[in-house]
Amino acid sequence: MDYREKTDPELVELCKQGNERAAAELVHRFERPVFSLIYRMVRDRELSEDLAQEAFVRAFNNIGRYDPSYKFSSWLFKIAYNLTIDHLRKKRLDTVSIHGSPTAVTSEMQEATAITPVATGELPDQALEAREIGSEIELAIGALREEYRTAIILRHVDGRAYEEISQIMDVPLGTVKTYIHRARKELQVHLQHLLT
């Protein structure tokens, strides 16, 4: 049986019957997009691997609770997104977001609570990460607020529909549109010299 030719719903059905090869095929199919989303959110390769792994494990260990009327990938991304957001919220006290406090509602408050990253001696792993996410576009995405960042990545890098993004982020469709619109505006400002 060639599992690569099977559709996502077929593989999920096989997983529900305890078929581990079907589960492994789903991991191969989604490891890159799930890992990339998390990596672009937390910007730490090792931590991203741990969170991505946890997302897959939770998805498969709870496969009996999956509602097949939704896309499997949306469900998986939702778990990954929730895990990442939970982690970032827990870490927030230790590592203040570079774009200011999440409770800051005005640009002045954001500026007042923001921190400026300074260059430090990089370890080999950090150098690799810096190369990967160090391009101007990646840096500009990294400077966005978490919600904007997630929405813009899901929309433009993964090509997901607004409705799907709304399900993954658990926010209304209008909010997703607002996130993406604002994210684009910020990116246009940051990348103005590249886009003209």
Place this chain on the structure above:
Amino acid sequence: MTDRDQNPDRHLTPDEVELFTLGLPARPRSAETHLAACLECRSEVDSLQALHRALSSLEHFAPAPAFAERVMARVTLPVPWRARAWTLARERWLPVAAALVAVLGAASLTALWLGNQPELSVGGVLELMSREVREFGLQVVMTAGGLLWNSAIVRSVADGIVSIGVEGAILLLSALSLVTISAAATMARLVQPTPLRIGHAGP
């Protein structure tokens, strides 16, 4: 008549800009007319198209090699009962095989012994066995019946029926049956896994 038709000078909405950026069909003709004439909206669409191209060019990052193997080492998929029974038989083949050998051995020895008893025909043995089984069954039923009749519970039930009358007893039994059926239905619902709605928090 749309809002756009009524006011062709109005700038494009974000949704309209997106339609042009992505080159999607179903763009209002009046919006196209506006775009051709409005430098501001043209510049907005161009800038967004460039941003869209830049973002689309970003690639997915790959996790470290053997990521799938590490995930699968921690995954416990649900196992249906048939697969579970097969696994059990595979994992505990020694006791299963021993039991099979014991049964086959006992059957062979019995057949051998019967073959060496010329006074016993096959029909005679079967008749003997059927009589023994009948007597044993009858004894079981009699013993169980006697035990039940002598038990305090049966006595109190019988006394209860006498005191509340036959109609009362039927009513009581019906109510008890309803309670039992409801309890069974509730248990069945609890045992059934609830599908996880995507709108709710993940596991």
